[in-house]
Amino acid sequence: MALVFFLIMIAAGGIAVDMMRYEMKRAQIQSTLDSAVLASAGAPYGSDHRAIIEDYFRVANMTDYLAAEKEGEIVVTVNSASVTANADMTMDTYLMKLSGIKELRTTGGSTAVRKVPKLEVVLVLDVSGSMGSNSKLVNLKKAAKEFVTSLLNGSEPGNTVISIVPFSWSVSPSVATFEALAVDRKHEFSTCIRFKANDHSHASLATGNSGFSSGQPLDQMIYTALYGNFDEFSGSESSSDYRSCYANDYMEILPFSVSETELHAKIDSLQASGNTSGNQGMIWGAALLDPSFRQITDDLIAAGEVASSQAAIPSNYGTAETLKVAVVMGDGQNTTSYFFSNGGQWRGQNSDLYEVKSQKRVFKYAYRKNKKDKISYDQSKCSNNSWECVYESSGEIESAFYLHDNYGDNRYYNTEEGEYLSSSDWDDLQDSDEFVSMRRLDWEEAWGYMSPYYYYQVTGDPNAYYDYYYYDRLDGSEKDTRMKASCTATKNEGVVVFSIGFEIDQGGTAEQVLKNCASSENHYFRAEGININDAFSAIASNVVNLRLTQ
Known part of the structure; x- marks a missing residue:
């Protein structure tokens, strides 16, 4: 009986020793798996994520336990990461062989999922x-x-x-x-x-x-x-x-x-x-x-x-x-x-820039004043005060811009033609047959067409340029x-x-x-x-x- 109990105790002790070895190894493998997949999932985008897992197992001297990578186990994008790895181990027993158990086998797996923002x-x-x-x-x-x-x-x-x-x-x-x-x-x-x-x-x-x-x-x-x-x-x-x-x-x-x-x-x-x-x-x-x-x-x-x-x-x-x-x-x-200074002279309404719209007109006929039924197609009659001429609009309405030089000679500069009009010519322009309308721009709109230096060149007035360049x-x-x-x-x-x-x-x-x-x-x-x-x-x-x- 003593011998029987001794053998039973030896067998039980053997099982305990082998199970302890097995559990320690299993825990080590699982710990390595967990650490490896976490590191891999957290690696910068574009890294070799499988190589990181393999490095962890190499350092732990457990390379032989790491299972081969399967399709879909590592999926990494810029804004998400899912890394899975598996391991398996077969361990020879010591005393459990006496009970007919020659090997203990375990498998492990771990997945790290990082949901990134x-x-x-x-x-x-x-x-x-x-x-x-x-x-x-x-x-x-x-x-x-x-x-x-x-x-x-x-x-x-x-x-x-x-x-x-x-x-x-x-x-x-x-x-x-x-x-x-x-x-x-x-x-x-x-x-x-x-x-x-x-x-x-x-x-x-x-x-x-x-x-x-x-x-x-x-x-x-x-x-x-x-x-x-x-x-x-x-x-x-x-x-x-x-x-x-x-x-x-x-x-x-x-x-x-x-x-x-x-x-x-x-x-x-x-x-x-x-x-x-x-x-x-x-x-x-x-x-x-x-x-x-x-x-x-x-x-x-x-x-x-x-x-x-x-x-x-x-x-x-x-x-x-x-x-x-x-x-x-x-x-x-x-x-x-x-x-430009807010609220200054060069802001707000009534700038020195005018837009004049005109449209070409074609002579149609002339009629004698007070005798409208007396018609002539001779355009020279238009210079006779006894005759009134009728014109027909032709072509598109055209715009021209005039910059008023009120700093010097009170002239109006045609920005396209590069010519000055006297104040009397300016008045005549508005009385011409081709005249359609005239608009005086606000300063905020005027500066969209001209620079303060251009204004200075045309008018001789440097104050707008000085205001823009120095004061604000x-x-x-x-x-x-x-x-x-x-x-x-x-x-x-x-x-x-x-x-x-x-x-x-x-x-x-x-x-x-x-x-x-x-x-x-x-x-x-x-x-x-x-x-x-x-x-x-x-x-x-x-x-x-x-x-x-x-």
Whole structure:
């Protein structure tokens, strides 16, 4: 009996030892599986996710236990990750062999699923004139397009929404955006907005419906140029860089796009011109991520500029599984912009520019006064006071602009013909048979046709030029302050801001402003030449990592 009990005890002890070995190994395998799939699921988009799992098993000396990968076990996109791995083990027993059990076998599996957030991105891109040098714009376009593609291609359709905000002297919203805002409209030339300092203290646009505006409408920026010929701001190379605002399609904001084709086309269309107003770029970039902009989104959908699927964009701050990101690229310091003094002599009604409409008329016949039935087809009768001539309109109504020189000789300058009319000739012009109408323009409209320097050349009056150039300037330092305020306002709402300094002086003002704008120094990138592609690639990887940790 003692021998029997001894053998039973030996067998039981053997089972316990083998089971303990088995359980320790099984737990180790499962722990390695769990750690490996979590690391793999959390790796940056584009990593070799299977290799990460294999590395974990190699380090744990358990490579032989890892099962081969099966189709569908690893599915990773920019905004989701599902990683599965399996392992199996066969262990020889020690004392359990006495009971006829020679092997213990186990299998294990683990799956890590990371549901990453939807993504709202705005690219705020410097397209000032300096971007046209050293192939900078060419390199930017390539890098920006690859950035867009990397985010969209790995995302479920509609889950990544990207806006593009080009800036130089100013930023040009689309007509539909402009019309949806509460703006004190003064002219029809462009859609740029002039913002006040306190407009940068919050992320939303201070529209007339905004709680930040006290019901006051936004101020439409005057469209003009520092230099240039009459009605030739965009055609004159010397004046185009000095335009206060750009009405060209390539300068317009592209809001809330999910189309790679559309975004690439927008990036390809960008052109370099003008000086730098990063404050303008940032206030629009912040606004396009602010939930209050949804009231504008509705109008953009109605106008066909935005897909109806984007009705809920921009989403509310703090929305679960939604990440808002701004990427700001600049290649230099903010520079001075010029404005006419509000309420001054060169604003408001009754400018010195007149539009005269005329229409050619063809002689039809003449009749003798008081004897209308006596008709003559001799046009020379028109010079006889006894005869009245009848004319028939011919051709289209034509417009001509005349600039009144009331600073000097009280003459009227025909901007097309380049000739002056005396005051008496001006009166005769309005009495001519071809005269249709005359309109005196408001100053805000007049400056859309002429620059203050052109006005000075024609009239000899330098005061408009002095007013525009000297008295209401917005210099680079003030722009830096306003840009910082917009960056801070959007960061305070949880927006992640990355910035890129493209071929700028290390440690200079431009770099400091961009660093201050970024969410941290680690969110700022320097770039030179084609290396701007590396900066955008690094940001794309950072965005993916941020999404995986939401």
